[in-house]
Amino acid sequence: xxxxxxxxxxxxxxxxxxxxxxxxxxxxxxxxxxxxxxxxxxxxxxxxxxxxxxxxxxxxxxxxxxxxxxxxxxxxxxxxxxxxxxxxxxxxxxxxxxxxxxxxxxxxxxxxxxxxxxxxxxxxxxxxxxxxxxxxxxxxxxxxxxxxxxxxxxxxxxxxxxxxxxxxxxxxxxxxxxxxxxxxxxxxxxxxxxxxxxxxxxxxxxxxxxxxxxxxxxxxxxxxxxxxxxxxxxxxxxxxxxxxxxxxxxxxxxxxxxxxxxxxxxxxxxxxxxxxxxxxxxxxxxxxxxxxxxxxxxxxxxxxxxxxxxxxxxxxxxxxxxxxxxxxxxxxxxxxxxxxxxxxxxxxxxxxxxxxxxxxxxxxxxxxxxxxxxxxxxxxxxxxxxxxxxxxxxxxxxxxxxxxxxxxxxxxxxxxxxxxxxxxxxxxxxxxxxxxxxxxxxxxxxxxxxxxxxxxxxxxxxxxxxxxxxxxxxxxxxxxxxxxxxxxxxxxxxxxxxxx
Amino acid sequence: xxxxxxxxxxxxxxxxxxxxxxxxxxxxxxxxxxxxxxxxxxxxxxxxxxxxxxxxxxxxxxxxxxxxxxxxxxxxxxxxxxxxxxxxxxxxxxxxxxxxxxxxxxxxxxxxxxxxxxxxxxxxxxxxxxxxxxxxxxxxxxxxxxxxxxxxxxxxxxxxxxxxxxxxxxxxxxxxxxxxxxxxxxxxxxxxxxxxxxxxxxxxxxxxxxxxxxxxx
Numbered sequence: 266x267x268x269x270x271x272x273x274x275x276x277x278x279x280x281x282x283x284x285x286x287x288x289x290x291x292x293x294x295x296x297x298x299x300x301x302x303x304x305x306x307x308x309x310x311x312x313x314x315x316x317x318x319x320x321x322x323x324x325x326x327x328x329x330x331x332x333x334x335x336x337x338x339x340x341x342x343x344x345x346x347x348x349x350x351x352x353x354x355x356x357x358x359x360x361x362x363x364x365x366x367x368x369x370x371x372x373x374x375x376x377x378x379x380x381x382x383x384x385x386x387x388x389x390x391x392x393x394x395x396x397x398x399x400x401x402x403x404x405x406x407x408x409x410x411x412x413x414x415x416x417x418x419x420x421x422x423x424x425x426x427x428x429x430x431x432x433x434x435x436x437x438x439x440x441x442x443x444x445x446x447x448x449x450x451x452x453x454x455x456x457x458x459x460x461x462x463x464x465x466x467x468x469x470x471x472x473x474x475x476x477x478x479x480x481x482x483x484x485x486x487x488x489x490x491x492x493x494x495x496x497x498x499x500x501x502x503x504x505x506x507x508x509x510x511x512x513x514x515x516x517x518x519x520x521x522x523x524x525x526x527x528x529x530x531x532x533x534x535x536x537x538x539x540x541x542x543x544x545x546x547x548x549x550x551x552x553x554x555x556x557x558x559x560x561x562x563x564x565x566x567x568x569x570x571x572x573x574x575x576x577x578x579x580x581x582x583x584x585x586x587x588x589x590x591x592x593x594x595x596x597x598x599x600x601x602x603x604x605x606x607x608x609x610x611x612x613x614x615x616x617x618x619x620x621x622x623x624x625x626x627x628x629x630x631x632x633x634x635x636x637x638x639x640x641x642x643x644x645x646x647x648x649x650x651x652x653x654x655x656x657x658x659x660x661x662x663x664x665x666x667x668x669x670x671x672x673x674x675x676x677x678x679x680x681x682x683x684x685x686x687x688x689x690x691x692x693x694x695x696x697x698x699x700x701x702x703x704x705x706x707x708x709x710x711x712x713x714x715x716x717x718x719x720x721x722x723x724x725x726x727x728x729x730x731x732x733x734x735x736x737x738x739x740x741x742x743x744x745x746x747x748x749x750x751x752x753x754x755x756x757x758x759x760x761x762x763x764x765x
Numbered sequence: 766x767x768x769x770x771x772x773x774x775x776x777x778x779x780x781x782x783x784x785x786x787x788x789x790x791x792x793x794x795x796x797x798x799x800x801x802x803x804x805x806x807x808x809x810x811x812x813x814x815x816x817x818x819x820x821x822x823x824x825x826x827x828x829x830x831x832x833x834x835x836x837x838x839x840x841x842x843x844x845x846x847x848x849x850x851x852x853x854x855x856x857x858x859x860x861x862x863x864x865x866x867x868x869x870x871x872x873x874x875x876x877x878x879x880x881x882x883x884x885x886x887x888x889x890x891x892x893x894x895x896x897x898x899x900x901x902x903x904x905x906x907x908x909x910x911x912x913x914x915x916x917x918x919x920x921x922x923x924x925x926x927x928x929x930x931x932x933x934x935x936x937x938x939x940x941x942x943x944x945x946x947x948x949x950x951x952x953x954x955x956x957x958x959x960x961x962x963x964x965x966x967x968x969x970x971x972x973x974x975x976x977x978x979x980x981x982x
Contacts, residue, residue: 464778
């Protein structure tokens with residue numbers, strides 16, 4: 266098995282490893298910086314809208330919703346908008362931007378076509394906007410994370426397929442495809458995650474949005490919805506996130522990932538166990554129990570796999586821990602990773618049927634979901650944006666102080682929200698089981714909901730800081746020095762010669 | 766070999782996913798599909814009492830909404846389907862679940878524990894189990910509240926339940942404050958949920974036979 270390693274050309278130049286890959290083009294030719302920029306801007310815009318929607322929705326819980334009785338601002342619809350634009354507006358957009366940066370650099374070839382890139386970009390914005398309008402107009406679909414109106418679903422599939430072909434082309438072309446290319450080069454870890462995620466995205470989206478909608482009713486439909494809820498996160502967002510981690514961490518620390526074997530275990534463990542988890546969203550439902558037990562066991566198995574990945578990344582940081590202080594991107598990435606570990610550890614416990622009795626249906630799950638989607642993937646994307654934005658605009662961040670504010674407000678507000686919602690969940694769960702009148706659980710939740718709303722508003726404010734900072738950086742930041750730009754990474758593969 | 770794109774796409778992307786789909790999706794499906802999927806004709810052969818009351822209380826709105834002056838079966842089915850669509854459009858399922866678990870005293874609070882058979886019908890395509898309860902479970906809502914209660918509650922929930930955090934649904938009502946097609950339909954739908962199970966529970970209470978699915982904790 267070959268050892269695939271990312272190095273920066275600054276580090277690799279002296280060792281002459283670049284000579285082993287003679288066809289590597291200069292990154293400035295490979296990467297469509299304008300596309301990266303456009304995706305990041307679109308993603309952050311949708312993120313802001315989505316967070317506003319979330320904060321607004323949370324006011325309903327305080328009986329303080331500012332637009333009572335207004336159909337187009339109905340809290341239920343705003344709730345769907347919140348998750349839908351996080352998933353498709355924020356995560357997909359920024360991930361696609363990252364793909365435009367990462368894939369050409371790892372494969373040495375540009376994406377299939379610049380025209381397709383821009384077609385996909387505008388098509389995707391049209392899709393997310395149509396979903397936005399459809400949901401607010403009362404056409405939401407009854408699938409969590411799949412609220413996109415049913416008539417848009419086929420368009421999403423087509424759009425995703427075009428995007429996938431565009432991105433997968435350089436991967437397949439670069440010799441990473443079976444038996445093709447010089448000496449059967451093997452792919453870097455990031456590309457395993459990306460290639461698999463492309464296939465998963467199409468399959469998962471089709472399964473979740475069509476099967477329970479048109480063909481399979483009741484409990485069996487719920488089983489597929491469970492798989493969808495879980496796999497959109499687990500088989501698209503998670504591999505996109507880990508792909509980014511495996512790319513950015515070595516690039517920033519200028520050190521290879523500690524253990525290739527653990528990378529292999531992490532990837533294949535995720536591929537095998539993650540899709541089996543879905544039904545843990547519907548424990549004690551009329552779905553057959555063996556399927557529920559299967560979900561318990563595989564969820565705990567995922568935690569073991571996650572542990573290997575976390576160990577790998579912490580060992581990769583050995584000797585460079587000081588960078589957590591000096592490099593904000595890396596701090597975002599590792600903060601996200603600690604949260605990832607926390608959520609997965611949580612999963613291993615609260616997937617047990619014992620804890621499910623109390624915490625299911627409560628705010629505990631909401632707290633967990635926020636730690637995953639925002640604390641992990643949001644934070645990783647902040648790390649990526651922090652790294653990429655100067656490189657795609659050619660300007661340095663204007664104010665380290667604003668960056669620090671953005672980091673600390675987000676981190677502290679999220680932690681407050683997370684702990685607050687967990688506690689609220691336990692209170693609600695116990696009150697329900699004691700058969701206290703239902704209203705008791707609402708009255709007891711109000712203080713927790715206040716804290717949640719305040720934390721949520723702080724998170725919105727933090728993103729306003731980010732948006733403002735990105736804007737002034739692009740407009741008036743000091744130029745990024747040429748040397749720094751040239752030191753951006755290209756791939757060198759070490760030890761590939763041993764394999765034919 | 767394991768690190769090539771085609772292997773990753775084929776084995777991780779397709780095979781692992783297919784295996785999970787087989788175990789966690791197809792197997793439950795093959796078991797559950799032995800229970801025939803019922804149409805509305807089968808699960809709702811007669812209009813509900815609540816639907817008849819709505820027709821009496823709001824004859825004009827009723828005629829405008831369903832094109833019939835009497836609570837016919839066709840009008841009833843129209844109301845159930847449309848009510849389900851309203852329930853989806855307003856994301857009611859984000860705050861109300863539709864299944865009763867055999868734990869946490871839920872059978873005492875709500876009614877009989879859910880069984881797969883009651884979801885094998887066209888009203889549950891798509892399924893609406895839900896994953897969060899801000900408000901109570903609705904799968905046993907039939908017979909719990911009157912039509913008048915629902916009419917007042919959808920208009921202004923805190924007026925009926927002071928601590929309620931449910932939003933108001935002004936657009937379920939016409940200018941005169943009477944429920945329109947949306948309001949009539951969603952009330953018909955909610956008051957229909959679990960009707961058969963409620964009757965079953967009554968029968969069992971009368972005859973003293975323990976519920977089949979009454980496993981307690």
